[in-house]
Amino acid sequence: MILSEKELKALCQMASTAALDAGKYIQSQFDRSYAKKHKKGGNSLASQVVTEIDEKAQEIILRHLHSSLEAHNLGLLTEEAIDDQSRLEKAYFWCIDPMDGTLPFTEKRTGYAVSIALIANSGDPVIGVVYVPDLAECYTSVKGDGVWLNDKSFVREKGGKNDIIHVYSDRSLRDDVYYKSATDRLNEWAAHQNTGIQYHTGFGSVRNALGVMTSGTGCYFKFPKRPKGGGSIWDYAATRLFFEELGLHVSDARGETLQLNNPETTFMNEVGVIYTTDSGLSDLIITLGN
CATH class of the missing domain: 3.30.540.10 (Fructose-1,6-Bisphosphatase, subunit A, domain 1)
Structure with missing residues (x-):
């Protein structure tokens, strides 16, 4: 049907x-x-x-x-x-x-x-x-x-060349082993783009994705991890469609389609997620995840 x-x-x-x-x-x-x-x-x-x-x-x-x-x-x-x-x-x-x-x-x-x-x-x-x-x-x-x-x-305001980069993350990101190396690379990328960077924490996953979607240039990501968690199917279902309809990047941490019906689990910790407004930023985060 x-x-x-x-x-x-x-x-x-x-x-x-x-x-x-x-x-x-x-x-x-x-x-x-x-x-x-x-x-x-x-x-x-x-x-x-x-x-x-x-x-x-x-x-x-x-x-x-x-x-x-x-x-x-x-x-x-x-x-x-x-x-x-x-x-x-x-x-x-x-x-x-x-x-x-x-x-x-x-x-x-x-x-x-x-x-x-x-x-x-x-x-x-x-x-x-x-x-x-x-x-x-x-x-x-x-x-x-x-x-x-x-x-x-909804018409998104696209970011300019020197717009500030908005990075949205869960509070738990600060406890992950990759936090420092990831933020160091993001800071370097922002400096190379001759722009500033601002970090936002404390929102739920849906509001994090919306924050990226409504910013000029931004990202929200989670890399794979062993412990259960990393959000669940319902955290990303609606916002994945928004990003696709707007031509923005949404994927798992490998850059592949964010699959929302895994028969084994509703958790996303094994695949991770990436939301970005900029293809260069997407490439950087995928590299970091690898």
Whole structure:
């Protein structure tokens, strides 16, 4: 079964409504008290913290998307539920992160977002929706139709020759063995380009990718590692489509297609990720990873 363009656009609208409702609920709880607990995740605190807000946001999203599961025979993968492997059996599956960036949310700062994608069994996203609650920004995309921001075509401001380079990373990057060598090489590259460099940390994976996408020149990357983690399928599903639609670089750490339906695991630690706005910067990071 191949979904038609009309069906994809209708499903994108459904996902947008779900993301907006979940995001408005999340923002309404920002300054309130709520239960916080730990779950089994990767090896970082960011992947282990979960709140009742995440779980309620997921309920809101699933309530909106429930009818589409049967109507289009779709699979389902969500962060706050067990992987039932339907993603491997169906032609398409919803991939949902009800609140990416739970840690910054609990720390009362920006960096969180709602992310919903529809992924083909091949591991390629065909719909992407991201809502940023504290900024009231909703990014949407259907494969082949570009990227939209709050229902208006999103046009990216391209970086100039001497624009500052924005490097987005998780807090955990500072603990990785390659951190110093990687940042040394990035600083050298920036100096060679006769420009400055600015490092951003503390956002969730979705907001990191959006930060790169909305900067003139920027990057976000994670190299492969042995411990489980490195983000999961739902962290990169929607933003991979955004980058592809904008003609920007998104790949695994080897520079190959970022596969989003690995039958063995939902974690991405074995392959890593790279998001960049500049081909030279992409080449540099791939070299660093190798």
